[in-house]
Amino acid sequence: MIIAIANQKGGVGKTTTAINLSAACAMQNRKVLLIDLDPQSNSSISFLNPESINGTIYEMLTESEKDWRKFVYETQFENLDLIPSKISLAKLEARLIGDFDAAFRLRDRIAGILQHYDIVFLDTPPTLGILTVNALVAATHVLIPVQASYFALEGTEDLLETIEKVKVRSNPALRLMGVLITLYDKRTTLSKDVENQIRSVFGERAFKTVITRSVRLEESPAHKETIFTYAPDSSGAAEYMQLSKEVLNRA
Ligand SMILES: Nc1ncnc2c1ncn2[C@@H]1O[C@H](COP(=O)(O)OP(=O)(O)O)[C@@H](O)[C@H]1O
Ligand SMILES: [Mg+2]
Numbered sequence: 001m002i003i004a005i006a007n008q009k010g011g012v013g014k015t016t017t018a019i020n021l022s023a024a025c026a027m028q029n030r031k032v033l034l035i036d037l038d039p040q041s042n043s044s045i046s047f048l049n050p051e052s053i054n055g056t057i058y059e060m061l062t063e064s065e066k067d068w069r070k071f072v073y074e075t076q077f078e079n080l081d082l083i084p085s086k087i088s089l090a091k092l093e094a095r096l097i098g099d100f101d102a103a104f105r106l107r108d109r110i111a112g113i114l115q116h117y118d119i120v121f122l123d124t125p126p127t128l129g130i131l132t133v134n135a136l137v138a139a140t141h142v143l144i145p146v147q148a149s150y151f152a153l154e155g156t157e158d159l160l161e162t163i164e165k166v167k168v169r170s171n172p173a174l175r176l177m178g179v180l181i182t183l184y185d186k187r188t189t190l191s192k193d194v195e196n197q198i199r200s201v202f203g204e205r206a207f208k209t210v211i212t213r214s215v216r217l218e219e220s221p222a223h224k225e226t227i228f229t230y231a232p233d234s235s236g237a238a239e240y241m242q243l244s245k246e247v248l249n250r251a
Contacts, residue, residue, distance in 0.1 A: 001251050002110075002120040003177060004139035009155050010126035012147040013182035015042040016217055017243075018123035020236070021143075023226035024244035026079035030118040033072070035110075036085040037135055038125040044084030046221040047075040058089045061105045061134075062096075068113050077226065081117075093130045102130055103170065107138035119251075128162050136166040141177035143247070146198060148184040148191040148210075153201065177250050178202075180243065182211045209243040211236070 005014045005021075015038070022034040035057060036043040044053065053073070060071040060083065073082050096102040106122075114120065122135040136142065142163060146152050160176075167174050179202045185191045199206050211217075212235055220230035227236045 001118070001141065002114070002122065002139045003141045003143055003247070004122040004124060004132075004135040005143050005145065006122075006124045006132055006135060006159065007144050007146065007156070008126055008128045008132065008159055009147070013145040013180075013211060014038075014126075015046075015123055016221075017143070017145050017180060017182065017211070017240075018043050018121050019046050019221065020217070020227050020240040021244055021247065022080055022119075022121050023077055023228050024240050025119050025248065026077055027228060027241075028244065028248070030079065030248075031116065032080045033083065033113065033117040033120045034080065035083045035106075035120060035122050037089070037106075037122055037131045039085060039087050039090035039131075040125065041085045041087065041089075042221065043123045044082065044086075046224060046226075047077075047082050048073055048084055050086075053084050053086060056086045056089065057083050058085065058092060060109055061092065068109070072113075076224075089131070096130060103133050103137050106134040110138060128158060133162070133166065136163060136174060137171050139171070139174060141175050141251070143177050143180060145180045145182045145211075148181050148194045148198075150190070150194075152194045152198065176205055177247065178205050178207045180207050180209070180211065184210045184212045186212060207243060207246050209239055209246055211239050211243070 005018050022032050026032045055071040071083050075082050124132045124135045181195055214236045216231035216234040217236040220227050223230055
């Protein structure tokens with residue numbers, strides 16, 4: 001199972017979800033690989049020191065090196081490995097321009113790795129460019145985080161359209177796993193209104209679990225920890241654990 005976490009809006013909780021959902025699945029004895037496809041490298045930096053990163057997803061996608069283990073890093077979390085990115089990944093689009101297989105690079109490169117993992121998570125950048133398209137072509141499922149705010153669904157039509165195009169042209173098996181409401185604020189009626197709107201649009205496709213806004217979730221990456229070690233008793237830890245159960249059930 002390969003789950004792309006995508007929304008071309010920034011700041012909606014893609015990376016926070018990638019990190020903590022990966023950890024939650026690893027804690028349930030799934031062998032998990034997280035691939036950071038965002039040149040901003042927030043997922044990578046949440047687990048690794050930038051100085052310790054040599055080979056990244058950029059080299060993996062552009063060089064002929066066959067040994068994928070050169071790009072895979074163990075994290076301090078049992079069962080959780082990472083293929084990191086660096087800012088150099090921003091050059092990928094220019095590098096691959098005109099390549100007939102540009103959209104298929106990731107799928108081809110990870111084909112030989114999949115047997116070693118139960119779940120692969122793909123953290124994507126806030127664009128619908130070549131990196132996100134590579135993620136959608138390689139994925140079996142898409143998970144869309146949506147922030148509980150005004151204009152929450154603005155842009156999701158473009159994303160759903162891109163998903164449809166990828167399905168028709170190159171990945172018919174791709175499925176929308178679910179829409180995840182993030183940054184939810186229990187005190188506001190706005191959050192409740194947005195939740196109702198999302199549930200009326202997506203019905204069963206909206207996850208039951210909602211991720212509330214919490215300082216602990218915001219702080220944990222700065223300490224190079226997931227929510228499960230940084231604040232195991234927090235609402236964020238409980239919510240991401242609950243989400244992982246829904247995800248594993250929908251697989
Ligand atoms: N549930 C949450 N509660 C509080 N802060 C959050 C939560 N989810 C994400 N954040 C913070 O919001 C910002 C954007 O989240 P991030 O996961 O990086 O989004 P994206 O990857 O979609 O750009 C980050 O500073 C992150 O720490
Ligand atoms: Mg991000």
